[in-house]
Amino acid sequence: AQSVTQPDIHITVSEGASLELRCNYSYGATPYLFWYVQSPGQGLQLLLKYFSGDTLVQGIKGFEAEFKRSQSSFNLRKPSVHWSDAAEYFCAVARELYSSASKIIFGSGTRLSIRP
């Protein structure tokens, strides 16, 4: 069965510092991978997605993620965080996008706090 693991429940970084949020997935074939962010009081917003092609994916708000098949990972990165990046981040996977298997499976989330 598919699964997504986000090993870090809570991370605190200083404003201006670099960020990497870890995500590992379990799936036999190439999955469809996503990162979503939920700011306080807001819904889930898609940061970026990987379907195929270039394994380094650029997203909104200066985020990027790299798909590494050998490590079954899809870590999210940002070179310099801003206070507004404080939120909860969810890594997610979908098995297929052409059928009833398009449902998204989410990791448990990583809460990011920013130190002034």
Place this chain on the structure above:
Amino acid sequence: EAGVTQFPSHSVIEKGQTVTLRCDPISGHDNLYWYRRVMGKEIKFLLHFVKESKQDESGMPNNRFLAERTGGTYSTLKVQPAELEDSGVYFCASSRTQRETQYFGPGTRLLVL
């Protein structure tokens, strides 16, 4: 273009009562999904509509949950009777096709006392 909207934003009810959550997808989106996040757990898929038909309802926890999408526009999710473990945030998402990005609403925060 308006995003996915959900109503109410918050609901507090007592165990045994009934609650109905509503989701209005983005106009033109045939695919509508319900997810929920119970306290401290991950966000989990509940079901998927394509227009008015249930494509996949494998995530519905039990028969106390009833989802409808009459006319293929908005959807409702009814919980009857509500139990304490139903507390959490219920998200709705929509997409134009199954290949395309799912856009999520802000969620309904349900608290069952």
